[in-house]
Amino acid sequence: MIKFDFKTYAKSFINEEEFNSLYSRKNEMIEKLKSYEMTGWMKPISPELVSDIKRCAKNIKDNYDCLVVIGIGGSFLGSYSFSKLFQKYFDDRSFSVIYAGTTLSSKYLEELQHHLDKKNFCINVISKSGSTMETTVTYQILKDLLRRKYSEEELKNRIIITTDKATGPLHEEAMVHNYQTFDIPENIGGRYSFLTAAHLLPLALNYNIDDIIEGYYEGERLIDIAYEYAVTRRLLFNQRKVVENFCVYEESMSAFTEWLKQLFGETEGKDGVGILPMSTIHTRDLHSLGQFVQEGNKILFETFIKVTNSDSFIEYNKQELHRINNIVLDSVVKAHYSGGVPCLEIEMTELDIENVSSLIYFFMLSAAFSAILFNVDPFNQPGVEVYKKEVKQALEK
Numbered sequence: 001m002i003k004f005d006f007k008t009y010a011k012s013f014i015n016e017e018e019f020n021s022l023y024s025r026k027n028e029m030i031e032k033l034k035s036y037e038m039t040g041w042m043k044p045i046s047p048e049l050v051s052d053i054k055r056c057a058k059n060i061k062d063n064y065d066c067l068v069v070i071g072i073g074g075s076f077l078g079s080y081s082f083s084k085l086f087q088k089y090f091d092d093r094s095f096s097v098i099y100a101g102t103t104l105s106s107k108y109l110e111e112l113q114h115h116l117d118k119k120n121f122c123i124n125v126i127s128k129s130g131s132t133m134e135t136t137v138t139y140q141i142l143k144d145l146l147r148r149k150y151s152e153e154e155l156k157n158r159i160i161i162t163t164d165k166a167t168g169p170l171h172e173e174a175m176v177h178n179y180q181t182f183d184i185p186e187n188i189g190g191r192y193s194f195l196t197a198a199h200l201l202p203l204a205l206n207y208n209i210d211d212i213i214e215g216y217y218e219g220e221r222l223i224d225i226a227y228e229y230a231v232t233r234r235l236l237f238n239q240r241k242v243v244e245n246f247c248v249y250e251e252s253m254s255a256f257t258e259w260l261k262q263l264f265g266e267t268e269g270k271d272g273v274g275i276l277p278m279s280t281i282h283t284r285d286l287h288s289l290g291q292f293v294q295e296g297n298k299i300l301f302e303t304f305i306k307v308t309n310s311d312s313f314i315e316y317n318k319q320e321l322h323r324i325n326n327i328v329l330d331s332v333v334k335a336h337y338s339g340g341v342p343c344l345e346i347e348m349t350e351l352d353i354e355n356v357s358s359l360i361y362f363f364m365l366s367a368a369f370s371a372i373l374f375n376v377d378p379f380n381q382p383g384v385e386v387y388k389k390e391v392k393q394a395l396e397k
Ligand code: PA5
Pocket: 072, 073, 074, 075, 126, 127, 128, 129, 130, 131, 132, 135, 189, 190, 191, 192, 266, 381, 384
């Protein structure tokens, strides 16, 4: 179960009349959202695709000891952050999933090459456009490594391409070499592609994707509350609260906040508007950014993600440590609110696959509504192209 409270510790910042007036437009906004072409993520996934993904994952596990997932932005953050949430902190499983493609660091890529040289690995390269630089560079380097070790015929077993169905360099390469492929549907953009093969294939290696799919669609019933969250954020923005800080109390949720930052940042940060997303991992960051939040420039509001129960039973002074962690959370909410920081709360009873999958759908809905309330297109990211053009020009000199 997931509970939401966007009122108790934000009420003094929200004008009730303004809230009611904007909230009363909910049905109009739901219709507007559904009218966008890029809402394939709100439609059901085909059972045939789910079976193909499971078959491919089983084949990978049966034949290799490592899968390297290559992708960036929306093409990697979904499955990466999800798996970080459920992975053990100290993991000694024999099969590993390595994420690459997010950096041009030569040190990192050289060390990765050396590491993989000793492994029996295969690659899943994920890019909707098929032309993203970081992904392409990493893919070429690792493909060269595969080529040094195996025949062209063997590469067909070891390379899986997830990309656009009909266009792009990766699509063309898959056609020429007869590589295995999965599609990213035309009507789903990167950061909304959680329930596509882009994320479900890497996740199928370690999780039951039926649970993920079920939890995700459970999130549909949160559409009203997702709109309420978007309205609350928008009204806080009108009060000069232009930064949203996502606060989590479990280190394993850190990558999830990276997913949130990308989702909200790319969805609503355009045309000179939007709320800047940031995150703090508590209690660690209470000893760094906590000072700014409590007493600094009042440009922030916070969204706390709380987990009520834990299956770890460590005690300190005869009290459950998880309970102490949550007592700290509740106290921080009160302290920050008293310091002029509105605090919104999302509480999962358990940190489990179903709840997290529902929450992912909830946040995708909220981000899209937020963009609509800012009058910007939720599904494009024209700003990302600007640096790419500069890089292209600089490399051509
Ligand atoms: O959310 C998005 O659309 C972006 O973050 C993309 O996922 C990211 O830029 C990677 O693009 P591509 O999948 O084309 O390599």
